[in-house]
Amino acid sequence: MKNIVVLISGRGSNLKAIIDAIESGKINAKISLVLSNKKDAKGLEIAKIHGIKAKFVDPAFFASRKGYDIYIAELIRKEEPDLIVLAGYMRILSDEFIEAFEGKIVNIHPSLVPAFQGKKAQKQALDFGSLITGCSVHFVTKELDNGPVIIQAAVPVMPEDTEESLSERILQYEHRIYPQAIKWILEGRVYVEGRKVIVKGAKYGSIPINPSLEDF
Structure with missing residues (x-):
């Protein structure tokens, strides 16, 4: 059976979907x-409820981001993961961790990558006046929110949208495309050629989600 390690910072809604x-x-x-x-991430409680080992590691005990990442990398190595999933993890990973x-690291970002990278992507879309935004599952590289994209979902922006309402509508798609991408990866169907990602056997050309969902 394949093994996953999940990194979180908040409420854990994508963790729960997985x-x-x-x-x-x-x-x-x-x-x-x-x-x-x-420490107060609700996702830790979700994990414990489902019998999953959950641990808070305080960055304040480390002199640098690199030191923190070296420590958690050792914890993760002991689990021998097939995949590391960032699910609302609000720290930029060091180059050493990514290397x-x-x-083997994937992330979900609430925009159509490469648009609106970094924090508050939903607010960025609203401030820019975009009519369409969405979410993307991508492999993690050293460039923030810019790794090869596996699957994306397009979400319309409504005239009355707030950051909260748009975020919630995007989140509904996140909960579908993230588990799907993870399933494809663990089944060995995902191939990366430079920036191009191909999911073997997937149906491409669909809207609002491309490639098409199969299970979610």
Whole structure:
């Protein structure tokens, strides 16, 4: 069975979507560890409720981001993960961490990458006046929110939208495309050629989600 480690900072809604996909049998894997850089992250409680080992590691005890990442990398190595999933993890990973798990880290970002990278992507879309935004699952590289894209969902921006309302509508798609991308990766169907990602057997050309969802 494939093994996943999840990094979180907040409420853990994407973590819960992944757990639900595993418990329903859609993803044949286990989450062996959930790590958080925030003590009060609700995702830690979600993990514990589902019998998953959960740990808070305080960045304040480390002199640098690199030192923190070296420490958590050692914790993660002990789990021998097939995939490391960033689910609302609000720290920029050091180059050393990314090199240690190169090609095995994925993230979900609330925009159509490469648009609106970094924090508050939903607010960025509203401030820019975009009529369409969305969410992207991508591999993590040293360039922030700019790794090869696996799947994207397009979400319309409404005239009356606030940051909160737009974020909530995007989140509904996040909960579908993230488990799907994880399933494809763990099934060995995802191939990366430079910046181009191909999911073997997937149906391309669909809207609002491309490639098409199969299980979610």
